[in-house]
Amino acid sequence: MPVVSVPTILPALPEILTVCSAMALLMLGVFRGEGSTRLVSWLAVLALVLVLAVALARGGDRQIGLNGMFITDGFALFMKVLVLIGSAVSIVMAMAYNERERIARFEFPVLVLLATTGMLMMISANDLISLYIGLELQSLALYVVAAFKRDSAQSTEAGLKYFVLGALSSGMLLYGCSLVYGFAGTTNFAGLAAMFAEGNASIGLIIGIVFVSVGLAFKVSAVPFHMWTPDVYEGAPTPVTAFFSVAPKIAAMALFIRFLVEPFGALTAEWRQIIWFISVASMLLGAFAAINQRNIKRLMAYSSIGHVGYALIGLAAGTETGIQGVLIYMAIYLFMNLGTFTVILCMRRDGRMVEAIDDLSGLAKTQPALALALGIFMFSMAGIPPLAGFFSKVWVFLAAIHAGLYVLAVIGVVTSVVGAFYYIRIVKLMYFDEAKGVFDRPIGAEMQAILVVSSVVIMLFFVIPGPLLTSAELAAAALFPG
Amino acid sequence: MIIQAVCFYVFAAVAVASGVMVISARNPVHSVLFLILAFFNAAALFVLLGAEFLAMILVIVYVGAVAVLFLFVVMMLDINFVELRHGFLQYLPIGALIGFILFAELVLVIGYWALAPNIASVLAAPLPATAQVTNTQALGDLLYTRYIYAFQASGIVLLIAMIGAIVLTLRARAGVRRQDSSAQVYRPRAASVEIVKIEVGKGV
Numbered sequence: 001m002p003v004v005s006v007p008t009i010l011p012a013l014p015e016i017l018t019v020c021s022a023m024a025l026l027m028l029g030v031f032r033g034e035g036s037t038r039l040v041s042w043l044a045v046l047a048l049v050l051v052l053a054v055a056l057a058r059g060g061d062r063q064i065g066l067n068g069m070f071i072t073d074g075f076a077l078f079m080k081v082l083v084l085i086g087s088a089v090s091i092v093m094a095m096a097y098n099e100r101e102r103i104a105r106f107e108f109p110v111l112v113l114l115a116t117t118g119m120l121m122m123i124s125a126n127d128l129i130s131l132y133i134g135l136e137l138q139s140l141a142l143y144v145v146a147a148f149k150r151d152s153a154q155s156t157e158a159g160l161k162y163f164v165l166g167a168l169s170s171g172m173l174l175y176g177c178s179l180v181y182g183f184a185g186t187t188n189f190a191g192l193a194a195m196f197a198e199g200n201a202s203i204g205l206i207i208g209i210v211f212v213s214v215g216l217a218f219k220v221s222a223v224p225f226h227m228w229t230p231d232v233y234e235g236a237p238t239p240v241t242a243f244f245s246v247a248p249k250i251a252a253m254a255l256f257i258r259f260l261v262e263p264f265g266a267l268t269a270e271w272r273q274i275i276w277f278i279s280v281a282s283m284l285l286g287a288f289a290a291i292n293q294r295n296i297k298r299l300m301a302y303s304s305i306g307h308v309g310y311a312l313i314g315l316a317a318g319t320e321t322g323i324q325g326v327l328i329y330m331a332i333y334l335f336m337n338l339g340t341f342t343v344i345l346c347m348r349r350d351g352r353m354v355e356a357i358d359d360l361s362g363l364a365k366t367q368p369a370l371a372l373a374l375g376i377f378m379f380s381m382a383g384i385p386p387l388a389g390f391f392s393k394v395w396v397f398l399a400a401i402h403a404g405l406y407v408l409a410v411i412g413v414v415t416s417v418v419g420a421f422y423y424i425r426i427v428k429l430m431y432f433d434e435a436k437g438v439f440d441r442p443i444g445a446e447m448q449a450i451l452v453v454s455s456v457v458i459m460l461f462f463v464i465p466g467p468l469l470t471s472a473e474l475a476a477a478a479l480f481p482g
Numbered sequence: 483m484i485i486q487a488v489c490f491y492v493f494a495a496v497a498v499a500s501g502v503m504v505i506s507a508r509n510p511v512h513s514v515l516f517l518i519l520a521f522f523n524a525a526a527l528f529v530l531l532g533a534e535f536l537a538m539i540l541v542i543v544y545v546g547a548v549a550v551l552f553l554f555v556v557m558m559l560d561i562n563f564v565e566l567r568h569g570f571l572q573y574l575p576i577g578a579l580i581g582f583i584l585f586a587e588l589v590l591v592i593g594y595w596a597l598a599p600n601i602a603s604v605l606a607a608p609l610p611a612t613a614q615v616t617n618t619q620a621l622g623d624l625l626y627t628r629y630i631y632a633f634q635a636s637g638i639v640l641l642i643a644m645i646g647a648i649v650l651t652l653r654a655r656a657g658v659r660r661q662d663s664s665a666q667v668y669r670p671r672a673a674s675v676e677i678v679k680i681e682v683g684k685g686v
Contacts, residue, residue, distance in 0.1 A: 007630060019638060026645070066631040107649045114642050121635065133635045140639055144646035159650075179591065204591040 011065035011072045014055040014080065015120045021047035022113035029106030037104045041095050044109035048088040048116065055080050062478065064126060068188050071126035074478035078327055078471060079123045079254035082334050086247035087116040089338050092446050094239035097345055101237065103149050111148075112243065115141035119251035123258075128177045128187035131255060135173070135219065139166050142248060146236045158235025165218065165228040173215025179208030192263035199266040206270055212259060213274055219252035222312060223281035226305050233301035238353065241297055242341030245304050250330050253308075257315055257323060261479050268318040275316040280411050282309030287418035295355050296344055299422065300337075303381060306419055307333050313412055314396040317403035324469075324476035325395035331468055332392040332461065336377050339454035343374045346443045360426060362435025370439070371430045373451045378427050380458045382420035388461035490530055497523035510556045518549045535618040 009016065025047070029040045060074035091109050098104040118138030125131040143166065147159025181187050183205040184195050196205075214225065221229040233241045260271050286306020293299040311333070314325035347354050364371040380389035393416060400409040461468070500523065503516040521544045528537035615623070625633055 007627075012631075023641075067628050069629075069631050105649065107645055111642070111645065111649070114638065114645075117638065129629070129632050130635070133632050133639065137635060137639050137642065140642045140646065144642070144649055147650055150650055207587055207591055 007067050008063075008065040011058075011063040012070050012124070013058065014051045015117055015124070017051050017054060018047065018113060018117045018120060021050075022110050022117065025106070025113065026110045029110065032106075034105065037098070037106045037108075038095060040106040041091055041109045044113050045088050045091050047113065048084050048091070052081060052084045052088075055084070060474065060478065062481075064190075066130075068190065069127040069130040070121075070124050071189075072124055075254070075258070075323075075327075075475045076123050076478075078475035079250060079330075080120055082250045082331055083116065083119045083123065083247045086250060086334055086338065087112055087119075087243070089450060090239055090243035090247065093242055093338075093342060093345060093450065094237075096444050096446070097237065097239050100348075100351070101149065103237065105148075108145065108148060111141045111145050115145070116247065119247055122251045123254045125255060125258065126189045128180065128189075131259065132170075132174060132177060135215075135252075135255070136170065138248060138251065139170070139219075142166075142244065145240050145243070146232060148240060149237045152235075154235040155237060158232045161228055161235075162232045169215045169218030169225065172211050172218075176208045176211025176213075176215060179204055179211065183208065189258075189263040193265065196264060196266050199269075201264075201267050201270060206267075209260075209264060209267070209271055210274060213256075213271065216252060216256045216259065217278055220249055220256060220308050220312075221301075221305055222278040222308050223285045223305060224278070226282070226285065229305060230298045230301040233304075234295055234297045234355075238297065238341065238345050241300070242338065242345070245300060245337050245341070246334050249304065249308065250334065253311060253326065253330055257326060258479070260315065261318065261323065265318075265480075272316055272318055275312055276405070276408060279309050279312035279316050279408065282306060282312065283412060283415040284309075287415040290419070290422050293422075294357055296347070296357050296360075297355055299357060300340065300344070303419070303423075304337070306415065307381075310393060310396055310412060310416070313400050313405070313408055316405060316408060317396075317399040319399060319403050320476050320480045321402060322396070322399035323479055324472045325392075325399040327472040327475055328395050328468060329392040331472070332380075332388045332458070335454045335457045336380050336389060339373060339451060339458065340377045340381075342447050342450045342454070343370060343377070346370060346439055346447060348440045349437055351440065357426060357429065359436060361429050361433040363430040363439075365435050366438045367441075370443070370451075373455045375427050375430065376455045376458055378423040382423035383416050384420070386462045388458045391461065391465065486530060490527070493523045493526040493530070497527070511553065514549060514553045514556055517552065518545050521545050521549060533617055535616075535621060 021044070025040050025043055028043070029036055032039070055077060058072070060072075060077040062071070062073040064071050091112055094108060094112075095104075098108060115138050118134050118136070118141065121130060121134030122138060123134075125134050143159055143163040146162050147156050149155035177187070180192070183202055184192055186192060186195070218225040218228075233244065236244065260268075260275070264271060282305050286302050286304075286309055290299055290302035290306070293302060307329070311326050311329045314322040314329065316322070317325075344355075347359060349359070360374070363374070376387065380387035383390045383393045385391075393412070397409045397412055400406075400412070497520050500516040500519040504513050504520065507513045507516060521540060525537040525540040528534070528540060
């Protein structure tokens with residue numbers, strides 16, 4: 001009988017805590033019945049904050065656990081912090097909405113917690129197997145929350161569409177994984193990195209990398225694998241859309257970066273063309289397809305596709321500054337998106353949600369504070385200085401120029417000018433058009449708090465950029481040892 | 483040796499033929515039955531490879547659970563499969579194109595097949611000697627030690643699937659009369675039995 005050593009589980013403490021609290025809250029919800037939704041939601045937020053504290057306390061030292069399948073380092077810590085913030089805020093945003101729409105059920109925060117577990121596992125994946133399982137864990141929970149408003153045909157359609165296309169992308173990802181495994185003989189990232197250190201890749205391996213990249217591009221909704229995004233964003237309940245647009249995207253981006261940079265860092269020249277193409281295509285589609293949108297949730301879907309394109313510029317650069325740019329971009333994107341979706345959640349008239357962009361007309365006269373907040377987010381997304389969105393774009397463009405990708409940087413600048421059109425049109429609607437009616441008030445203390453915090457972060461980023469810049473630098477450095 | 487080869491060709495041919503029948507049979511029930519046949523033949527191929535554990539799992543999981551579930555759905559739900567198939571053919575050109583591209587890629591990949599020179603040094607789990615352990619034990623040794631993380635995480639995936647199914651389908655309907663056995667047991671005699679004295683010749 002071989003002696004078996006217990007695998008090191010300590011690096012996975014945040015994940016273990018998340019999943020245990022999800023199960024405990026599930027039990028609590030089942031025993032206390034439907035009335036316990038608010039309690040379970042707040043406890044879920046508390047659990048996420050606790051996990052955040054534990055992750056921060058454990059720090060960003062490079063540790064490998066669970067037989068080499070799991071890794072924590074500065075990069076993982078940075079991304080985990082973003083994901084945890086995104087998930088916690090989404091749960092808070094969803095509480096009042098779910099109660100008003102009569103879909104308040106305790107399973108919602110539990111499913112968000114489980115999805116978050118999957119995201120944390122994705123960020124810490126150090127093996128093709130843990131990559132896939134983390135991804136599935138996340139996706140399966142997301143399919144369910146997309147269809148959470150089960151009496152609405154739109155929401156059900158969103159869930160089903162997401163499920164079918166997600167399953168397709170998982171299939172491609174697995175096909176790619178099997179090719180990589182077939183040509184390398186190992187699924188471990190460290191093993192792969194050692195094997196291809198000299199950049200000696202066969203064509204089969206490249207095809208494998210392409211397939212895995214296709215699967216991951218589906219998850220970050222980069223063009224040409226973006227088709228599901230507008231429909232799912234429009235159909236899913238609004239807080240779920242807010243959740244989709246931040247946490248899973250950040251986690252998938254982290255996985256994308258780690259997969260390409262860590263095991264295949266020596267093959268940058270091979271995968272750069274792929275990332276270059278999907279980055280350009282996403283920026284172009286995000287800029288042009290959004291112009292004709294009349295529904296604000298669809299608009300945000302196209303906007304998020306565009307933002308993914310900008311973030312991928314940094315990955316295409318493949319350098320340490322490029323990755324730092326992606327990290328800064330995702331952090332600022334998180335705050336802009338959470339803020340914008342909070343405003344969208346406040347768009348209700350006579351107890352019904354309204355989603356047309358025209359409904360925002362004249363908001364400055366009826367609700368000046370809300371209009372000011374949305375104005376800040378829109379200017380920031382358009383990339384107007386001195387708001388945070390400007391600096392995030394500058395970082396990725398600079399990284400592209402340093403890596404010699406001039407065309408990419410130029411296309412980025414041009415598309416962000418085009419994109420500025422539809423962001424600023426919303427500001428024009430709010431400030432210069434006649435009011436159509438008043439949105440319901442009050443919007444709730446927690447919504448006000450999210451709005452204030454995110455707009456302050458966006459506005460004052462240029463005053464104290466230090467903490468974010470240095471932590472992103474440390475995180476990016478963790479991926480490039482030596 | 484020759485028997486093994488004959489067995490292989492028989493099982494493989496039946497598996498492929500029943501695969502074709504699955505997609506071409508008109509009656510969906512026949513499709514599912516051919517699917518079961520395909521699973522059985524694949525299991526037999528596993529046995530020929532010496533992977534008896536996988537063969538049994540294939541039979542138990544795919545035939546025992548998945549195929550029967552399919553059959554159940556096909557027979558219980560009133561889906562008009564003929565109508566569903568209507569217009570299937572219009573996707574044939576694009577489907578054939580994608581299939582052809584995938585096939586070309588596979589040919590390309592197999593054409594360049596070369597094992598990495600240092601493959602032995604990076605193997606995740608060296609193969610145990612087959613003479614000493616059965617493959618059930620070898621799989622178990624790996625699954626519960628080296629891959630415990632993946633194993634546990636898969637368990638959570640199943641938990642999510644369960645929660646999801648309940649969230650999306652369970653409805654508390656009004657007017658359902660559930661059996662409450664403790665109420666039945668504790669029902670007093672007086673609540674259900676009434677003794678009526680009937681006088682002779684009078685009727686009730």
